[in-house]
Amino acid sequence: xxxxxxLEVLVAFLIFTLIIGGIYGALNIAKINYDTNLVSLNLxxxxxxxxxxxxxxxxxxxxxxxxxxxxxRNSITFNRPGEDNITYSLIAGQLRRSPGGQVIANDIAGLxxxxxxxxxxxxxYIPLQKITLVASKTVHSRLLTFSLxxxxxxxxx
Amino acid sequence: xxxxxxxxxxxxxxxxVLTILGAAFFMGSVSESNVASRYLDSTRAFWLAEAGVSQAxxxxxxxxxxxxxxxxxxxxxxxxxxxxxxxxxxxxxxxVPSQISNRAERIIELSIPYYGGVLFVVxxxxxxxxxxxxxxxxxxxxxxxxxxxxxxxxxxxTVTYDPSITQLDQLKFDELxxxxxxxxxxxxxxxxxxxxxxxxxxxxxxxxxxxxxGPLTLKGNDSVHGFFVVGGETIYDTTIAGNVSVDxxxxxxxxxxxKGGGGALNVTGGIWVGGNATLSGGITLEYEASYMxxxxxxxxxxxxxxILWKEAHNLY
Numbered sequence: 112x113x114x115x116x117x118l119e120v121l122v123a124f125l126i127f128t129l130i131i132g133g134i135y136g137a138l139n140i141a142k143i144n145y146d147t148n149l150v151s152l153n154l155x156x157x158x159x160x161x162x163x164x165x166x167x168x169x170x171x172x173x174x175x176x177x178x179x180x181x182x183x184r185n186s187i188t189f190n191r192p193g194e195d196n197i198t199y200s201l202i203a204g205q206l207r208r209s210p211g212g213q214v215i216a217n218d219i220a221g222l223x224x225x226x227x228x229x230x231x232x233x234x235x236y237i238p239l240q241k242i243t244l245v246a247s248k249t250v251h252s253r254l255l256t257f258s259l260x261x262x263x264x265x266x267x268x
Numbered sequence: 269x270x271x272x273x274x275x276x277x278x279x280x281x282x283x284x285v286l287t288i289l290g291a292a293f294f295m296g297s298v299s300e301s302n303v304a305s306r307y308l309d310s311t312r313a314f315w316l317a318e319a320g321v322s323q324a325x326x327x328x329x330x331x332x333x334x335x336x337x338x339x340x341x342x343x344x345x346x347x348x349x350x351x352x353x354x355x356x357x358x359x360x361x362x363x364v365p366s367q368i369s370n371r372a373e374r375i376i377e378l379s380i381p382y383y384g385g386v387l388f389v390v391x392x393x394x395x396x397x398x399x400x401x402x403x404x405x406x407x408x409x410x411x412x413x414x415x416x417x418x419x420x421x422x423x424x425x426t427v428t429y430d431p432s433i434t435q436l437d438q439l440k441f442d443e444l445x446x447x448x449x450x451x452x453x454x455x456x457x458x459x460x461x462x463x464x465x466x467x468x469x470x471x472x473x474x475x476x477x478x479x480x481x482g483p484l485t486l487k488g489n490d491s492v493h494g495f496f497v498v499g500g501e502t503i504y505d506t507t508i509a510g511n512v513s514v515d516x517x518x519x520x521x522x523x524x525x526x527k528g529g530g531g532a533l534n535v536t537g538g539i540w541v542g543g544n545a546t547l548s549g550g551i552t553l554e555y556e557a558s559y560m561x562x563x564x565x566x567x568x569x570x571x572x573x574x575i576l577w578k579e580a581h582n583l584y
Binding site for chain 2: 173
C-alpha cells in the first residue's frame with residue numbers, strides 16, 4: 112500500500128472542514144431558532160398568565176384608582192369583595208401584586224391601565240377597564256416582544 | 269463474518285425511533301388540544317353563569333330585589349342555574365355541557381351586603397371600650413374609631429369599608445307606614461315609647477313593622493321585638509341607655525347612640541344606621557338571617573340596592 116500525497120491530505124482536510132462548517136452552520140441556526148421560539152413561548156405564557164389573573168380580579172373591582180406617575184399609569188389599586196387595597200404594579204420588570212408582593216409575571220416591559228372614560232350625558236363612568244400588558248426579552252441580540260390588550264367590564268363599579 | 273442479518277436490526281431500530289417520535293408528537297398535540305378545549309369549556313361555563321346573573325338581576329328587579337332561584341336552563345353549549353345561598357347571597361352556576369356530567373363549572377356570587385350585615389353604618393363607627401362582641405358582618409362608609417380593619421377579635425365576620433355608600437337604601441316608607449298601621453304597630457310623634465310587640469313575627473314569615481314618627485329611645489330594662497323603622501324618610505336619632513335587648517332589626521336614618529355606663533345592649537337581628545354609630549359599654553350584636561330574610565321579603569326596597577359581583581372558587 113502506498114501512502115497519501117500531501118495534496119491528497121490537504122484536499123481531504125479541506126472537504127472535511129467544509130462539511131463540518133456546513134453542519135455547524137445548520138446546527139447553529141437551529142439552536143438560535145430553538146432559543147428564540149422557547150423565549151417567545153415563555154413571553155406569551157407570562158403575558159397570558161398575568162393577564163388572566165388581572166382580568167379575573169379587576170372584573171370584581173370597585174373604587175379603582177390608577178396611579179398617574181409620569182403618565183405611565185402602570186399601577187392600579189382597588190377593592191374587591193372580601194379584600195381591600197389590592198395593588199398591581201410594574202416593579203423591576205415584574206408584574207407584582209400587593210399586599211404580599213407576589214410576582215405574577217416576569218419579563219414585563221410595559222403595563223398600562225387606561226383611565227375609565229366618563230360619560231358626561233349619563234354622568235357616570237363607563238365601567239370598562241382597558242389593560243395593556245407587554246413582555247419583552249432579548250435573545251441572541253434580537254428583541255422579542257409580546258403584548259396583549261384586554262378590555263374588562265368592571266362588575267362592581 | 270456473515271453481516272447479512274444487520275439490515276433487519278437496523279430496520280427495527282429505525283422503526284422504533286420513528287414510533288417513539290410519532291407517539292411523542294401525538295401525545296403532545298392531544299394534550300395541547302385538551303388544554304385548549306378545557307379552556308374553551310371553562311370560558312363557556314363562565315358566560316353561562318353570567319347569563320344566569322343577567323336573568324337573576326331582571327327577575328330580582330321585578331321582585332323587589334329579593335334573591336331568586338332559577339331552575340336549570342339549557343342554553344347554547346351548556347346549562348345554568350341560580351340558587352339562593354342565604355338571605356343576601358345567590359350563586360349562579362354555569363355548566364358545560366350539563367350539570368350532571370359537567371366538564372367545567374364556574375360560579376358567580378351576587379351578594380346584597382345590605383341584608384347580609386349585622387351593622388350597616390353610612391357614617392362613622394365609634395366603639396368605646398372593649399367589652400363588645402359582634403357576630404356578623406359590618407359594613408361602614410365613614411371612619412372607624414378605633415380602626416376595625418382588620419377585624420379585631422371581638423368581631424366574628426367580615427368588615428367592609430365602602431365609602432361609595434352615601435345613604436341607606438330608601439324603602440317604600442308609605443307602604444311600610446300603612447302596613448304598620450294595619451298591624452297596630454304604628455306610633456305617631458306623641459306616642460313614641462311603646463308599647464311594642466312582644467315577638468318579632470306578626471305572622472309566620474311576616475315581621476311586626478314598628479313605624480315611629482320620631483326618635484327611638486330605649487332605656488331601663490326594655491326588651492323590644494320587631495322591625496323598627498325610625499322616622500321613615502325623616503332623620504331621627506336612636507338612643508339606647510340601660511340594659512336593653514332588641515330582638516329584631518332597626519332602620520334609622522339618623523345617629524345611633526348607645527350610652528353605656530353600666531348598661532348593656534343585646535341585639536339579635538341587624539341595624540342600619542344612616543348617620544354615625546357610637547357604641548359604648550357592653551354590646552352584643554348577633555346577625556339573625558331569618559329576621560333579615562323576613563324584612564327583605566316584605567319587598568320594601570325602593571331602589572336597586574348595591575349588589576356585589578364576585579367569582580366564587582371555580583373547579584377548573
